[in-house]
Amino acid sequence: MKANYLTNVPLEKAKDNYLKALKENGFAGQKETIKTKDAIGRITANAIYAAINAPHYPASAMDGIALVASKTFGASETTPAILSKKDYIVVDTGDPIPDGCDAVVMIEDVIEKNGKVYLYKPASPWQHIRQIGEDICQGEMIVPSHTRISASTIGALLAGGIVSLDVIKKPLVGIIPTGDEIVKPSANPKPGDIIEFNSSIFSGMLKEWNADTKVYPIVKDKPDKIKEAIKKALDACDIVILNAGSSAGRDDYSSKVIAELGEVLYHGISIKPGKPAILGLKESQPILGVPGYPVSGIIVIEELLKPIIDEWFRDGGKEKEFAKAVLTKPIVSGLKYEEFVRVKLGEVDGKLVASPLNRGAGVVSSFMKADGIVRVPEKTEGFNAGEEIEVELLKPREALSNTLVAIGSHDPLIDELADMLHSANPKLYLSSTHVGSMGGLMAVKRGETHIAGTHLLDENNGTYNYAFIEKYFPKGGVRLVECVGRTQGIMVQKGNPLKIKAVSDLAKEGLRYVNRQKGSGTRILFDYLCKKDGIDTASIYGYDREEFTHSSVATQIANDTADAGMGIYSASHIYDLDFIPICTEVYDLLISDSAWDSPMVKELLKILKSNEFKERLEKLGGYTLNKPGQVKLHL
């Protein structure tokens, strides 16, 4: 086994050989002794056998009298057994059976006359007695090794006299963040500072897998510092993660340092993202080099560290859940790697639909938003739109069934609706994707979404949405539901330093515009306004610079990377920008008939009509409400 610098090993092979190498060096879960009462969720290290019987004494199973059964033999309706006080003892349920007695007669069958007890039926030996060991016998195996301890297992163990037991110790995973530019998380980073949140993500994942973690201070990109940090972590921890510095570019010392301290089995796995991973070890201790981009890091931790944690506990863990889903967009992938593509999932018309998310390795929010992962195998070019593919589910299947899918035009009010829906009924969720109004209409048409936010202007008559819906839904099957009126305008920097007054000012020399993507209602509106004013869009600097939401346009202006952009008032309000109102437009929700009777849509309509919705929009600003929730058109 020699170090392979930037190898391109398939994931399965890398994983198997890494585990094999570790096990050959003695890698295994270590034991610790803990109190049984604190053992919830822990994994047994050995099979556990009962120390005592449960019950540990013969106990009465009834309220009644305990006696010697043979004294009642022959009793009948005509010749009862007659007992005096010395022949029986009164017992309650759970009381121990007195010495010498071997039966209990329930109180209902005990007839008292003149200080004597009359029994009209014989008692059979051991009737109404809970035998010793009825529940658990001493010496019996209560629970096998490598088994997760449930609450009722704790009960059975304590009943069996086991007050402490050996469990698998939680592995301690040391996480070392490295890099010259990375800084601790803060609300005031300086330009160029890269916020170090990977260690918190990895810690969270490991805690969910029952591991303990220790995050070390950030180490600068110096080989001797990194070496020292790994050494220290190897002394204190069971497993070590070195984060960043695992690509083969400049400032890459990780692989070299790990090789000096132990050995590097592989450097480079044929997965995307995650390729530059380093699989290293020192004797039985894994040292994992994890790439710096959060999405790459998450995939490497999930695919290469999780199996190591599973091997440590050996309890079978939780199986991954898979489902079939229909792709909304093609996925194009290279032949050289196994690629992991995060998708949003929705259950629409009884089938799962998967929409690929931004594949940038730096985009951590895409992992948060992902409901599933699609794997594109090596030597495959990808999948076509409409193809049925297998998806690993990151959320429970039933949560997906309870999720209202909103694909269409962006407005911050959609997020507020998501919050109100889940607050009103915690079983329900709203998941949104911003593709613009036209994209939303097409998604409804293709059965990929339940609802779509839309504000499409008909240039001919100044109305919104009607014409487009009539055109694209000739067979009907949809309802157009009133939502809000909202003020569109030009967002400019605070104080309006460039003195912009109208759309015609946007072609000025030196002005930096930022646009919305093609197909968005705002882009269509802007193009209409330019045409009306006779402005050549080629003369607008930044016309081709596209952002996908009102907020991202506003933030470019707030951060002085642009001077102006079209958008709604509420977005400019969040960033404290100046705003030149242009028009009030209609923002409706298009709802598929097949989703109309779902609990999610029913709750949504209630919310649209609620006072809280009104109050939240007042806070956002720039909205007018007429009759939200009203059906304007049913085709």
Next chain:
Amino acid sequence: MKANYLTNVPLEKAKDNYLKALKENGFAGQKETIKTKDAIGRITANAIYAAINAPHYPASAMDGIALVASKTFGASETTPAILSKKDYIVVDTGDPIPDGCDAVVMIEDVIEKNGKVYLYKPASPWQHIRQIGEDICQGEMIVPSHTRISASTIGALLAGGIVSLDVIKKPLVGIIPTGDEIVKPSANPKPGDIIEFNSSIFSGMLKEWNADTKVYPIVKDKPDKIKEAIKKALDACDIVILNAGSSAGRDDYSSKVIAELGEVLYHGISIKPGKPAILGLKESQPILGVPGYPVSGIIVIEELLKPIIDEWFRDGGKEKEFAKAVLTKPIVSGLKYEEFVRVKLGEVDGKLVASPLNRGAGVVSSFMKADGIVRVPEKTEGFNAGEEIEVELLKPREALSNTLVAIGSHDPLIDELADMLHSANPKLYLSSTHVGSMGGLMAVKRGETHIAGTHLLDENNGTYNYAFIEKYFPKGGVRLVECVGRTQGIMVQKGNPLKIKAVSDLAKEGLRYVNRQKGSGTRILFDYLCKKDGIDTASIYGYDREEFTHSSVATQIANDTADAGMGIYSASHIYDLDFIPICTEVYDLLISDSAWDSPMVKELLKILKSNEFKERLEKLGGYTLNKPGQVKLHL
């Protein structure tokens, strides 16, 4: 709302009205502020909006040069843009874009000649630049309220500048065990001592639901002591559980005391087990009276406290999982209650089969062994054997598919096989039920089990199993696999005080025999031996006293509630009894053909042939091994 002493309210009504009363009094999850990095698995108290953009500065998406795009306009293959050092700045991926620059040209497109840079294509504004807010925009909702925080959500929050946040505080649940006879768990309880393990079971359940718990010392059955304990717990905790003393029998003060401190909404729910539950409250604090029997207590906690915890967090929680299963035995239930019956489940021939477990409310091991719960509604008499019923799953569906079902004759070696199977492959499990050899054969025949341990003596020729299998499987479909030879004999107390030498001694006056259940191979053997020796079984005291396993027979003798019983050497060995060997019998495994190719059976056969199996049996004692794992008969 008045106290109803021993009401019989349906569960749903009790639950709804209890939650309603609590909410009207202001019951809700409380907030606390914690660090984002520690927030894994916690529930957001509010919607969280990003404090900063991610990225928070425009960053280069490539290694290359940053420049002003307009300086390259018009560049072509024939007329390149020629830049001097002051026109560009070298940048690496992730570096901030220098002030004034608005594009990056990747290093591959940069041609250097004589200290100048030649570009043969124009750069468009903002090319190869990660825009501010590309991942997360300031002011954008990152996560709605009442949402579980995942590892990637932690990453998104930190990227969005949120270093601390409000989450729902874990509710603190105070648990007060009461009762005169109950004692702390120990390995040496005295007769009559009831081991107090309920508080540990309830704590375990609550911890799995993310609540914190505080267990108070055991309180004697005195109203003033109980009142004092509840008061103290109400001061310190959010929710209070009073355990035991909630039936209407003698020593029942719970309901009275709760009514004095607050109010009792219901005392008595129409569920079985669990009927005597008390639903009490003091203002917004729930006080739950939970019955003392562990199984009753678990049902009450699950059905009545879990919804309260869910209401506290309001995150939607985890849905219960249900499946259809075929009943192996009838379930008879009273009309008056909704009954909860625990079942073992197995996946045999592609269908789930459910075998009801011991319904005793004191039998805590049945909850540990349960794979599912069947609900028999009020006003229903139960279900028939063979009926398809709905079962709530207590284990993941895939674990059930990976479980080898063993129903048949008991031998401690079955537990050892279970341990070895799971240790060899942690994804596999073995689940066993002891119904005797004949019961096992019938279970194989009805498709309810994969394998059955069997040792059925053919009185005609002294062989084992062959004749029975040929008789009961005329159509074949099974294999008989050799397991072990084992020594059967009479287990007697240490030192053999009654000088028992043979079966004929067991009818002696004053001797207490303990028998095995009808249909068990040992019972059949014993009856055969009695017949051979001409003993009238009616003359054996205790002949009708039936135990279901070798261990439970042995433990009766070890605890001096019986003098003798038939059983195998290994059981007598565990309890250090004297043993009079009678014969060596054949204990085989009958395996259904439909299970033969399953990973569980394949692993089982490997184990039967292993050295470890041999070593484990040597430790147990009384076994002889010839060719375990060999197919003796394939019909």
